Amino acid sequence: MNLHLKVWRQKDAKSPGQLVPIEARNIPEDASFLEMLDIVNDDLTVKGEEPIAFDHDCREGICGTCSLSINGLPHGPSETTTCQLYMRKFKDGETIHVEPFRAKTFPVVRDLIVDRSAFDRIQQAGGFITARAGSAQDANCLPVPKVAADAAMEAAACIGCGACVAACPNASAMLFVGAKVSHLALLPQGQAERTSRALKMVRTMDEEGFGNCSNYLECEAVCPADIPASVIARLNREYTVASCKDAVC
Amino acid sequence: MSAVLDSKIPTGPLSQKWEKHKFESKLINPANRRKYEIIVVGSGLAGASAAASLGEMGYKVKCFCYQDSPRRAHSIAAQGGINAAKNYQNDGDSVQRLFYDTIKGGDFRSREANVYRLAEVSAAIIDQCVAQGVPFAREYGGLLANRSFGGAQVSRTFYARGQTGQQLLLGAYSALNRQIAEKTVEMFPRTEMLDVVLVDGHAKGIVVRDMVTGAITSHAADAVLLCTGGYGNVFYLSTNAKGCNVTASWRAYKRGALMANPCYTQIHPTCIPVAGDFQSKLTLMSESLRNDGRVWVPKKKGDNRKPHEIPDAERDYYLERKYPSFGNLAPRDISSRSAKEACDDGRGVGPGGLGVYLDFADAIKRLSEPTVRERYGNLFDMYHQITGENAYQQPMRIYPAVHYTMGGLWVDYDLMSNIPGLFVLGEANFSDHGANRLGASALMQGLADGYFVLPYTIGNYLAPQIGKRPTTDREEFKRTEADVRARTNRLLSIKGKRTVDHFHRELGRIMWDYCGMARSEKSLQRALAQIPPLREEFWKNVNVPGEGEALNVSLEKAGRVADFLEFGELLCLDAFERRESCGGHFREEFQYPDGEAKRDDTNFQHVAAWGFNGEGEKPTRNVEPLVFEEVHPSVRSYK
Structure with a gap:
């Protein structure tokens, strides 16, 4: 199949960018969206032009590196991530807009690559349980009810891709933060730092410039890991309780 | 000149070597640890766990990765699970049994003392990960659940749905984050190591390229840890991430580190077959599927009927036929080769005849579709997205693909290469899996090396090195x-x-x-x-x-x-x-x-460790004889 691409090209963080028309020719239906870009890049290189820079790594939907907005939608019409999107979802002759994830907190590095290091800084603020290597007790000394373990796993499945932020009109990171806060708050091991974790992660999220949730739920709709929006409700609850405790103590 | 290598295995009975070695290893006092700087290259299970542990101990650590975040290292893609000799299922497991299974699985080509130590520390890994909040699968009583995996007859594999690697890596990443916040670890994402710097024969730094600005800079340290994964992408198509590469190991080799057993590569039996020339990578379907799926091909050559039109009597469940006691859970190398034999015989299925069926019809009949969905739902979804086929209704088509590399840089018992100060952890080293790795053992080894081995053994090198860290002004760095x-x-x-x-x-x-x-x-x-x-x-x-x-x-x-x-x-x-x-x-x-x-x-019970002799020169094949004190190498049988 042949496709008309409109691809965001931007030299670096400081230069202005624009949508550039690029033709994609002889694309097999069974190719993935990123393999389509590989083919386009091969053509560009042979023509002596610079290939389109885009982030990708595992190409099996788990590392969270790929981050394209396709026709305005983070990860496009994929059920999960961009790398798991196959060309059979498109029609021959279609025009496709390919852009980076858009958010002020995710500045463009080059072309379709963005800087998501704000996510790492939020995790560094409190997304952990302090457990010194070598000092843990036997794992079965602390039974965890299956229901709690399953709910924690559901939240822990977040791949940190940032589609939630890119989809949100407020560029809110509350699905991302809510997922980590929920995962750790649901487990008995996470109780000691539960209050400080919620406070620190939310404060860092605010300092980084992410917006707040006003219940559009676009994040849940695009999330490739099916993180439920209920983690945002839990985050609000955790943060409220933590703030009260913090004010009293 | 070819040399016989000394792996510095401690003396004494096998089961006491590690305890004895830990006691005899040099300690660095807490006040002195902050005077040492350690470079960790790679942030997967081995790198993240080593950087976090060393930071926690008080060393100053710099950690480098090519990804935009340490959370994205390819350990994240491991699906099936992690082995540990916990014997939680009371089915006769023990350190000795995990050790034996691993050394037999590796076809008696791994180092006995290293494998025993791996089995010994395996239980502590599970404890550590649970303490960090890794949400392993649990039974209704709240205890940890287990499943069985290829090459073992006990249930010792811990798992978190089909995303065990992700959850373990996020655990290590969280430990690393804590240290970054404490400022004991400085993180350098989107930074690629392009060479190792030797000063007076010791590894004392690296040269890196900032992948955003292109700036090439040097970093000095007291020791360098390579935790840079395997070299499966030498085959272009593999289950590795696109960025996985051999550069760090190869640069070290060209500076004098020995490369051991590079021919030991693992071809995983259950991957989605190649669809065309445009293919950029291969996707693994977790080996855990073989717990409930049955592998078969038609008995007749060139049988083009749809799978459900082929009656049971005309199917060849070749793993069950050839290996009755292990059946579909035969180890990876054996399963892969059997699939190749069937396809070479003209009985392969799908495009080009390069595929075999992995059939869940019996499992769905036995367990019901919802149970199968609960166990493997995400894998069935992934298969559907890639192939457009529904594996609840028709068998999956699978074919072997390059997955893991057992070979790597040569290390001694302390995980130090032949270059003093250069340590190698995880898939990048060669020591634990011999000629074949068992399923769910890669995660175990990465975390064992990073959390429980290297932090103890590095002291032996560092203790006499105090105050010897060069600055990057030295000529060696400039050169x-x-x-x-x-x-x-x-x-x-x-x-x-x-x-x-x-x-x-x-x-x-x-x-x-x-x-x-x-x-x-x-x-x-x-x-x-x-x-x-x-x-x-x-x-x-x-x-x-x-x-x-x-x-x-x-x-x-x-x-x-x-x-x-x-x-x-x-x-x-x-x-x-x-x-x-x-x-x-x-x-x-x-x-x-x-x-x-x-x-x-008689002739090959040894490790072959290759030494670089200059461009265009034949490398030297050095040898480390493998001495088995405890096990007796036998013909590996899974029949």
């Missing part, structure tokens, strides 16, 4: 930086006609056709004849567009492929010289009449 710049400029100046991927694909084809699931003297000679001209053409005709002082994806790829083009030749040479079959290394000349691998313990 290495200049080498890196010259190489980068050379790649950029060729401006030939072919893309980097063209060369990578071509190399991959040679490797897979002549040094893949089966190798022979003839096929390896062909590979060894074809790789050097391809490499020559690369340096004349590759086109790397763009400039060095900017984000340049083609340049990154070109540097990695240039190294693969050299490394691939060494891999084939190692395969050529190892005139026996063992584990993942199957030489067609050396097999029993029933097609099983035939080892040659």
Whole structure:
């Protein structure tokens, strides 16, 4: 199949960018969206032009590196991530807009690559349980009810891709933060730092410039890991309780 | 001159070596630890756990990764699980049994003392991960759940749905984050190591390229840890992430580190078959599927009927037939080879006849569809997205693909290479899996090395090194930086006609056709004849567009492929010289009449560790004899 691409090209963080028309020719239906870009890049290189820079790594939907907005939608019409999107979802002759994830907190590095290091800084603020290597007790000394373990796993499945932020009109990171806060708050091991974790992660999220949730739920709709929006409700609850405790103590 | 290597295995009975060695190892007092700087390259399970543990102990750590975040290292893609000798299922498991299964699984080509230590620390890994909040699967009573995995007859595999690697890596990443916040670890994402710097024969730093600005800089340290994963992408198509590469290991090799057993590569039996020339990577379907799926091909050659039209009597459940006691859970190398045999015999299914069925019809009948969905739902979804087929209604098509590499840089019992101060952890080293790795053992080894081995053994090297860290003003740093710049400029100046991927694909084809699931003297000679001209053409005709002082994806790829083009030749040479079959290394000349691998313990019960002798010179094959004090190497049988 042949496709008309409109691809965001931007030299670096400081230069202005624009949508550039690029033709994609002889694309097999069974190719993935990123393999389509590989083919386009091969053509560009042979023509002596610079290939389109885009982030990708595992190409099996788990590392969270790929981050394209396709026709305005983070990860496009994929059920999960961009790398798991196959060309059979498109029609021959279609025009496709390919852009980076858009958010002020995710500045463009080059072309379709963005800087998501704000996510790492939020995790560094409190997304952990302090457990010194070598000092843990036997794992079965602390039974965890299956229901709690399953709910924690559901939240822990977040791949940190940032589609939630890119989809949100407020560029809110509350699905991302809510997922980590929920995962750790649901487990008995996470109780000691539960209050400080919620406070620190939310404060860092605010300092980084992410917006707040006003219940559009676009994040849940695009999330490739099916993180439920209920983690945002839990985050609000955790943060409220933590703030009260913090004010009293 | 070829040398016999000393692995520095502690004396004493096998079960007491590690305890004894820990006690005899040198300690660094807490006040002195902050005077040491340690470089960790890679942030997967081995790198993240080592960086976090060393930071926690009080060392100053710098951690580098090529990804935009340490959370994205390819350990994240491991699906099935992690082994540990907990015996939680009361089914007769023990340290001794995990040790034996692993050494047998590796076809008696791994180092006994290292494997025993791995089995010994395995239980502590589970404790550590649970304490960190890793949400392992649990039973209704709240205790941890287990499943069984290939090559074992006990249930010792801990798992978190089909995302065990993700959850373990996020656990290690969270520990790393805590140290970054404490400022004991400084993180350098999107930074690629391009060379190691030796000062007076010791590894004292690295040269890196900032992948955003293109700036090439040096970092000095008291010790360097390479936790940079395997080299599966030398085959172009593999289950590795696109960025996985051999560059860090290969740069170290060219500075004098020994490369051990590169021919030990693991071909995983259950991957989604190749769909076309455009294919950029292969996707694994977790081995755990073989717990409930049955592998078969039609008995008749060229049978084109749809799978449900083929009655049971006309199907060949070849793993169950050939290996009745392990059945569909036969180890990976054996399952892969059996699939190849069936396809070579003209009984393969799907496009090109390169596939076999993995059938869940019986499991769905026995357990119900919702139960199967609960166990493997995400894998069935992934299969559906990639192939457009519904595996609840028709069998999956699978075919073997390159997955893991057992070979790697040679290390001694302390995980230190032959270059003092250069340590190698995780898949990047060679020591624990011999000629074949068992399922769910890679995660175990990465975390064992990073959390529980290296933090104890590094003291032996560091203690006498206090105050000896050079500054990057030294001439050795300037010279290495200049080498890196010259190489980068050379790649950029060729401006030939072919893309980097063209060369990578071509190399991959040679490797897979002549040094893949089966190798022979003839096929390896062909590979060894074809790789050097391809490499020559690369340096004349590759086109790397763009400039060095900017984000340049083609340049990154070109540097990695240039190294693969050299490394691939060494891999084939190692395969050529190892005139026996063992584990993942199957030489067609050396097999029993029933097609099983035939080892040659008289001549090859050793590690082959290759030393670089200069460009264009034949490398030296050094040898570490494998001495078995506890086990008796036997013919590996899974029948």
